[in-house]
Amino acid sequence: MNARAIAPDVIAAFDEEIRKLHARVAGVIGCVLATTDGRRVSAVVDNEADPQRVSAMVGSIVALGETIGREVMIGRTQFVAVSAVDGMILLQRVPAKRDLLVVGTLARRHTNLGILLHETGIAAEAAARILDDWLGRDLQPA
Amino acid sequence: MSEELKLLFAGAMGAGKTTAIRAISEIAPITTEAANSDHTECNKEETTVAMDYGEITLATGEKLRLYGTPGQARFQFMWPILATGALGVVILIDNSRPDPLADLELYLDAFRALADGGAAVVGVGRMDRCPQPSLEAYAERLAALDVVVPIVPADVRRRDEVLTMLEILLQQLEATWAYDEAIGDGLSGHGLMGAHP
Numbered sequence: 001m002n003a004r005a006i007a008p009d010v011i012a013a014f015d016e017e018i019r020k021l022h023a024r025v026a027g028v029i030g031c032v033l034a035t036t037d038g039r040r041v042s043a044v045v046d047n048e049a050d051p052q053r054v055s056a057m058v059g060s061i062v063a064l065g066e067t068i069g070r071e072v073m074i075g076r077t078q079f080v081a082v083s084a085v086d087g088m089i090l091l092q093r094v095p096a097k098r099d100l101l102v103v104g105t106l107a108r109r110h111t112n113l114g115i116l117l118h119e120t121g122i123a124a125e126a127a128a129r130i131l132d133d134w135l136g137r138d139l140q141p142a
Numbered sequence: 143m144s145e146e147l148k149l150l151f152a153g154a155m156g157a158g159k160t161t162a163i164r165a166i167s168e169i170a171p172i173t174t175e176a177a178n179s180d181h182t183e184c185n186k187e188e189t190t191v192a193m194d195y196g197e198i199t200l201a202t203g204e205k206l207r208l209y210g211t212p213g214q215a216r217f218q219f220m221w222p223i224l225a226t227g228a229l230g231v232v233i234l235i236d237n238s239r240p241d242p243l244a245d246l247e248l249y250l251d252a253f254r255a256l257a258d259g260g261a262a263v264v265g266v267g268r269m270d271r272c273p274q275p276s277l278e279a280y281a282e283r284l285a286a287l288d289v290v291v292p293i294v295p296a297d298v299r300r301r302d303e304v305l306t307m308l309e310i311l312l313q314q315l316e317a318t319w320a321y322d323e324a325i326g327d328g329l330s331g332h333g334l335m336g337a338h339p
């Protein structure tokens with residue numbers, strides 16, 4: 001998959017999911033959808049953070065989280081969390097048939113972690129359906 | 143701890159950092175490969191997104207901890223993280239890329255502290271298929287940049303050639319340390335203040 005080659009309507013569908021996630025959870029101040037190799041696909045960020053840089057980092061951290069998870073044999077990684085003084089970041093893989101996308105959600109301090117997890121999971125599943133549909137569509141004979 | 147040296151592999155996407163560490167590591171290497179989504183930059187299936195890690199014990203008993211960087215520029219934030227505590231860097235160049243001399247400059251600049259301290263070696267790959275730029279051209283560019291580091295042709299798929307690069311790097315390091323000790327100041331060069339054995 002070449003991120004540049006994602007069809008415009010697919011990008012629009014991803015944008016819509018990212019926008020919805022951002023709107024639906026109070027305290028969420030940014031969402032990024034990126035390729036597993038760290039390229040920006042879709043992003044909404046309220047602060048000054050640069051979505052391309054953040055996308056690269058999301059890719060790295062999900063990979064590192066999964067790598068250490070494998071190393072210590074605790075099974076498949078579900079999400080990676082960063083908890084900071086003024087907020088938190090939740091990162092997870094988009095559970096599509098192919099491991100091509102990751103999602104990251106940035107939230108203010110005091111955001112409920114359970115809700116954040118649940119809602120990020122819903123967005124990730126929606127993104128997975130969009131990706132699977134698109135890749136399936138590509139496989140259809142023209 | 144003092145017998146363990148941390149070394150880094152840097153260089154452009156596809157130059158062979160992951161391959162080099164795989165070629166020589168005596169432990170199963172730790173890798174963080176993801177599907178490559180940009181085949182225009184480099185036509186390979188996977189790319190490193192965080193780091194590689196491997197280990198090798200030399201005949202001298204020294205244990206080397208080998209860290210591979212992700213090559214693509216967007217992962218530059220990982221480079222200083224991985225460089226922390228590194229005593230030397232192997233800069234790998236792929237001579238088939240559009241502008242290998244510019245690659246050299248980019249990675250030298252990123253690891254300038256090590257290069258200036260004589261703690262770097264440059265390995266140029268795929269010279270058989272792409273003889274240009276020549277090793278002389280590299281030497282000229284290095285001279286223009288005022289850095290003194292050895293340049294060798296290297297096929298990262300070959301264990302012996304990767305080991306040769308490491309040997310050259312270690313010789314460089316030892317020479318620098320001997321010099322530092324001779325002039326009684328452990329602070330010159332890479333500024334690692336006695337971190338070496």
Ligand SMILES: Nc1nc2c(ncn2[C@@H]2O[C@H](COP(=O)(O)OP(=O)(O)OP(=O)(O)O)[C@@H](O)[C@H]2O)c(=O)[nH]1
Pocket residue numbers: 153154155156157158159160161162186188189190191211212213214267268269297298299
């Ligand atoms: N034919 C040929 N292939 C080479 C040569 N040197 C390296 N390769 C191949 O080039 C590829 C290098 O890929 P990697 O080791 O993943 O490169 P990397 O530097 O880790 O790249 P990133 O992690 O994406 O930054 C491997 O498939 C090697 O087998 C060479 O001299 N000739």
Ligand SMILES: [Mg+2]
Pocket residue numbers: 159160161189190194210211212213
């Ligand atoms: Mg690599």
